[in-house]
Amino acid sequence: MSRAVQRPGGAAPKRTEITDDGGEFHSYFDSPELRNVHKTDKTSDICPVCKSSRYLNPQMKFLVNPECYHKMCESCVDRIFSSGPAPCPIAGCRRTLRKAKFRAQTFEDVFVEREVDIRRRVAKVFNRCEEDFETLLDYNDYLNDVEDITYNLINGIDVEASEKKLQGYAEANRQLIDDNENRARKAATTYAARQAQVKEQSRLRREANMREEERERQERLEGQRNIINQLASRDGDAEQIVREGQIGLKRRHKTAIPDRRKPSASATKAEDGKLLYRGLKKKTEVEPERPFSPYAGLRIANEYSVVQDHYDAPWLSFAWQDERYLAGGFKIGDFYSRVFSEAFAGLSVFVDEEVAGRNLTGSFSATEGAVAAADQDVNMSDDIF
Amino acid sequence: MRFFIDQLEVLFPYPRIYPEQYAYMCDLKKTLDSSGHCVLEMPSGTGKTVSLLSLIIAYQQHYPEARKLIYCSRTMSEIEKALAELKALMKYRTEQLGYEEEFRAVGLSSRKNLCLHPSVKREKSGSVVDARCRSLTAGFVKEKKERGEDVDLCIYHENLDLLEPSNLIPTGVWTIDGLLRYGEDKKQCPYFTARRMMQFCNVIIYSYHYLLDPKIAERVSKEFSKDCIVVFDEAHNIDNVCIESLSIDITEDSLRKATRGANNLDRKITEMKSTDAAKLQNEYAKLVEGLRDAGEQRDEGAFMANPALPDDLLKEAVPGNIRRAEHFVSFLKRFIEYLKTRMKVHHVISETPPSFLQHLKELTFIEKKPLRFCAERLTSLVRTLELTNIEDYKPLQEVATFATLVATYDTGFVLILEPYESETAQVPNPILHFTCLDAAIAIKPVFDRFSSVIITSGTISPLEMYPRMLGFTAVVQESYTMTLARKSFLPMIVTRGSDQGTISSGFQIRNDPSVVRNYGNLLTEFCKLTPDGLVVFFPSYLYMESIISMWQGMAILDTVWKHKLILVETPDSQETALALETFRAACSNGRGAVLLCVARGKVSEGIDFDHHYGRTVLCIGVPFQYTESRILKARLQFMRENYNIRESDFLSFDAMRHAAQCLGRVLRGKDDYGIMVLADRRFQKKRAQLPKWINQALPEAETNLSVDQATAVAKRFLRDMSVPFDGRFQEGVSTWSKADLLRHKAKVEEDELRVLRAEREDVDMGGGDGGGDDGFDEVDEDALAEMDL
Ligand code: SF4
Numbered sequence A: 001m002s003r004a005v006q007r008p009g010g011a012a013p014k015r016t017e018i019t020d021d022g023g024e025f026h027s028y029f030d031s032p033e034l035r036n037v038h039k040t041d042k043t044s045d046i047c048p049v050c051k052s053s054r055y056l057n058p059q060m061k062f063l064v065n066p067e068c069y070h071k072m073c074e075s076c077v078d079r080i081f082s083s084g085p086a087p088c089p090i091a092g093c094r095r096t097l098r099k100a101k102f103r104a105q106t107f108e109d110v111f112v113e114r115e116v117d118i119r120r121r122v123a124k125v126f127n128r129c130e131e132d133f134e135t136l137l138d139y140n141d142y143l144n145d146v147e148d149i150t151y152n153l154i155n156g157i158d159v160e161a162s163e164k165k166l167q168g169y170a171e172a173n174r175q176l177i178d179d180n181e182n183r184a185r186k187a188a189t190t191y192a193a194r195q196a197q198v199k200e201q202s203r204l205r206r207e208a209n210m211r212e213e214e215r216e217r218q219e220r221l222e223g224q225r226n227i228i229n230q231l232a233s234r235d236g237d238a239e240q241i242v243r244e245g246q247i248g249l250k251r252r253h254k255t256a257i258p259d260r261r262k263p264s265a266s267a268t269k270a271e272d273g274k275l276l277y278r279g280l281k282k283k284t285e286v287e288p289e290r291p292f293s294p295y296a297g298l299r300i301a302n303e304y305s306v307v308q309d310h311y312d313a314p315w316l317s318f319a320w321q322d323e324r325y326l327a328g329g330f331k332i333g334d335f336y337s338r339v340f341s342e343a344f345a346g347l348s349v350f351v352d353e354e355v356a357g358r359n360l361t362g363s364f365s366a367t368e369g370a371v372a373a374a375d376q377d378v379n380m381s382d383d384i385f
Numbered sequence B: 001m002r003f004f005i006d007q008l009e010v011l012f013p014y015p016r017i018y019p020e021q022y023a024y025m026c027d028l029k030k031t032l033d034s035s036g037h038c039v040l041e042m043p044s045g046t047g048k049t050v051s052l053l054s055l056i057i058a059y060q061q062h063y064p065e066a067r068k069l070i071y072c073s074r075t076m077s078e079i080e081k082a083l084a085e086l087k088a089l090m091k092y093r094t095e096q097l098g099y100e101e102e103f104r105a106v107g108l109s110s111r112k113n114l115c116l117h118p119s120v121k122r123e124k125s126g127s128v129v130d131a132r133c134r135s136l137t138a139g140f141v142k143e144k145k146e147r148g149e150d151v152d153l154c155i156y157h158e159n160l161d162l163l164e165p166s167n168l169i170p171t172g173v174w175t176i177d178g179l180l181r182y183g184e185d186k187k188q189c190p191y192f193t194a195r196r197m198m199q200f201c202n203v204i205i206y207s208y209h210y211l212l213d214p215k216i217a218e219r220v221s222k223e224f225s226k227d228c229i230v231v232f233d234e235a236h237n238i239d240n241v242c243i244e245s246l247s248i249d250i251t252e253d254s255l256r257k258a259t260r261g262a263n264n265l266d267r268k269i270t271e272m273k274s275t276d277a278a279k280l281q282n283e284y285a286k287l288v289e290g291l292r293d294a295g296e297q298r299d300e301g302a303f304m305a306n307p308a309l310p311d312d313l314l315k316e317a318v319p320g321n322i323r324r325a326e327h328f329v330s331f332l333k334r335f336i337e338y339l340k341t342r343m344k345v346h347h348v349i350s351e352t353p354p355s356f357l358q359h360l361k362e363l364t365f366i367e368k369k370p371l372r373f374c375a376e377r378l379t380s381l382v383r384t385l386e387l388t389n390i391e392d393y394k395p396l397q398e399v400a401t402f403a404t405l406v407a408t409y410d411t412g413f414v415l416i417l418e419p420y421e422s423e424t425a426q427v428p429n430p431i432l433h434f435t436c437l438d439a440a441i442a443i444k445p446v447f448d449r450f451s452s453v454i455i456t457s458g459t460i461s462p463l464e465m466y467p468r469m470l471g472f473t474a475v476v477q478e479s480y481t482m483t484l485a486r487k488s489f490l491p492m493i494v495t496r497g498s499d500q501g502t503i504s505s506g507f508q509i510r511n512d513p514s515v516v517r518n519y520g521n522l523l524t525e526f527c528k529l530t531p532d533g534l535v536v537f538f539p540s541y542l543y544m545e546s547i548i549s550m551w552q553g554m555a556i557l558d559t560v561w562k563h564k565l566i567l568v569e570t571p572d573s574q575e576t577a578l579a580l581e582t583f584r585a586a587c588s589n590g591r592g593a594v595l596l597c598v599a600r601g602k603v604s605e606g607i608d609f610d611h612h613y614g615r616t617v618l619c620i621g622v623p624f625q626y627t628e629s630r631i632l633k634a635r636l637q638f639m640r641e642n643y644n645i646r647e648s649d650f651l652s653f654d655a656m657r658h659a660a661q662c663l664g665r666v667l668r669g670k671d672d673y674g675i676m677v678l679a680d681r682r683f684q685k686k687r688a689q690l691p692k693w694i695n696q697a698l699p700e701a702e703t704n705l706s707v708d709q710a711t712a713v714a715k716r717f718l719r720d721m722s723v724p725f726d727g728r729f730q731e732g733v734s735t736w737s738k739a740d741l742l743r744h745k746a747k748v749e750e751d752e753l754r755v756l757r758a759e760r761e762d763v764d765m766g767g768g769d770g771g772g773d774d775g776f777d778e779v780d781e782d783a784l785a786e787m788d789l
């Protein structure tokens, strides 16, 4: 948790760095100079600093620094930056680089390399997922906005404003971002687990198949041996024996097939059940469900009586012990409470008041109805002409 | 000949009918009546196409729904043949009925074959023709013209708009040639005439791809109504067509081109922003709503589904982060860049789509969902930008289709990266194969959409394999035998050389000199005894080359040369065409020739060697697939796990269907005759997998012959064949006149009655007793089977 909280803060200094010289930075990126560097790099495997080539040294590795994305070989990095931060040795680049930041280049195109770095930063902040939104349209609009910000950052349009937006959002939604991050991490682990499970299953299936085949082969061999034995021991029509044996073999073969399918089918079922895991987890975070109440929470408790467990009613005693009644769901307690509520049902009802109230609403609705009817008349005559 | 099947009158354009044709039609009718699918195997050369057409047309004209027929075949020549048959049939119907029916049929082919535009039609490559045509016919081009801009239009296309849209051509059967001639006459484009008339036709004949390739089907075939009757003829390879239509290969070169395409798009977007920003805004607004217009969406069952464009996708709005054109282009660029980094790896990688997506997301923050929309989003953008040179964007489109598929299907696909072309190659030339493993995915929309799908071929054994692989259930599965008055083809299996050494193309012994010599002897012997043409099939080019060079060293070819001209198929289609031409000439002028070709090559699939062009076919070795291919391995594993089809079963099935296809090449009719030699020890065990009609003609005694035995049998057979044979002997046996047909029907009815009566009697007697014996047997068998479990 503490690590997660630190993160947005940790990103802050880096962010300010870029905002400071954002404009210049981007103009630099569009400069033909870098494009040239990039082009020549692609064709030849020569370090632009020490000019040693991969041709002579196949183990040579190139590294870049996300400050300026200038490529150089590993030994140059060691040589220049081991004793602390130093300026980039590429002509025209004044940036100060640190050794720790150097890493291998993933993409051939440095622009994409940089784009992905920016995306990583943005994705850390804007990490909502579809379930967070009421409608798909909302989600899509959100995605659109995020993409706008990212696109601007990448292409150097309104960098400052975009940074501000990003920062603003990060500060406003710190808690949520952390939650989402946790969620994503969890999803990733369950995904990995599921993947492993699938793999395991297919391995098991394969093994089962192999065993099956082996068994079949054994059986076939045995069958053949049987035929030969019978031929040797039993007298009678040789062809008949062979034919019988062969039929037996075939039948065995046929019956063996269908039962292989079933286990795999049930296995996938179980796996499908697992898929719901994530959905279930989230439900608990929502409000705990209240017990179902009919009549929208209106509860009629017996105000005037307290039902006892047992009353001495001889005409009923057979019923609450007789299995024939109990099996049908009869409960003596229900019977008691119903009797009581019937007995006291009339209490606390004030007929006068209710009648008065009803008159009021009744007359109102009557006039309204008349108006409506009149309206309709008018409409109808309109229709006719 | 006119006759009835149940209540349906069938007009058959020949005076005689083969018994198997009648049976075939009966089963077809059963399928159509029950609105189900079927798999039918009809021996080659027994008039499959004409029976199929006669019955379906009769059905169509008899019932008020007039279900449309979509007839798919594989090659142009087969399409032409079917059209010719249909034309003859309709002519016959008109004569018999005394009036012309309201009937239209068109054959559809590519623009390349149907274009009339004087300069466009001269282009060599089909895709260039397509592209140029599009630039002359696209909707916005016309708009521009109307605005008074100076743009070219195709006059042939414009003329169509002057006609009544449902009546572009008169009724009748329109062959490709017919369309061209009519188009030239009336100055209207044959291609668009055919495309637009498809909705108003009773019969459409075109190639598989129009229905199975999602990119084409989406544009051409999605509007057909549900009750259409779909026929896949020559369908023994349909699973491979399905798989190929969804598989994509990506190379470094195609990625480079895709990047260029993306950069072009970028430029166009900026251009458009400054000139016509409203258009982009318009598109944006539309995308907020969803991919398809609201109107289109409402009518849900209106279209055939597209495997590359799942249904739920159509109903959903495009994800927000690729809504804007520039966002989308940068998205594509990132994806391409990612693929480029993947290409750098120097070892083979095989992974599933989910793991690919996972890695992609970690590296580039591309989520699965926008990826799924890629293909459709690109189409929309291309349309908005009014790009005409779509050809340039093809690699980009391919990448987009790949993106959509990889994000749509978790299973049934595999990604295989092969950094080197071959094991020994030193310079990497990486290819990323995105391979479909499940033939059912591509064909599923067809089965879902259409109530009757008929899969038929001359060699489609074992029948039950196809429903399993393609994921459907067939109401009828039948294989017909060939009724013959005399045995006119001689299948045999040669397992040994004259020296009794086994012959086989198995890996262990395939280069063994004694085996090669025995094969050589087999070839020389058959070259000596066979009149005219002889065709030899090898399992692969590699094997063919090595064996030919060895024969050369053994002076076998010199002996062969004395009897026959030797011609060889090569991967180059032009060379092969030349070889074929020479072959035919040599067969016709009496020199005689032998054609050495490959069981999976062009010759084995589409070329007929009827009559004297092919008197003997020699199948040297079992034509197994190259099993070391990673793609094949992945597919085998998939089928094993999902369809429970064993690796060895599939491989042997696949080899045998190709072998059968080769054998079928020489026998193209009942008056034809030929020898079919399967030369490999392993064929002996696989004979059950041959089509029924071949298998039945193969007596047990001829499944284990040595070369000299085979020669003797073949000589006897040829002597029999040389005796003049009167067609009258066939009467009533292998060909039926109307009287024979009626007699057969009466007999069938009588049999049925007898069975019914017998059943009735059984019931009267108190049931059970009569069939007691049988019942007992069954019980016993079941019990036995259970014990074995
Ligand atoms: S419209 Fe027809 S004739 Fe004109 S270019 Fe296209 S295919 Fe050719």
Ligand SMILES: [Zn+2]
Binding pocket: A047, A048, A049, A050, A051, A052, A072, A073, A074, A075, A076
């Ligand atoms: Zn260096």
Ligand SMILES: [Zn+2]
Binding pocket: A068, A069, A070, A088, A089, A090, A093, A094, A095
């Ligand atoms: Zn630098």
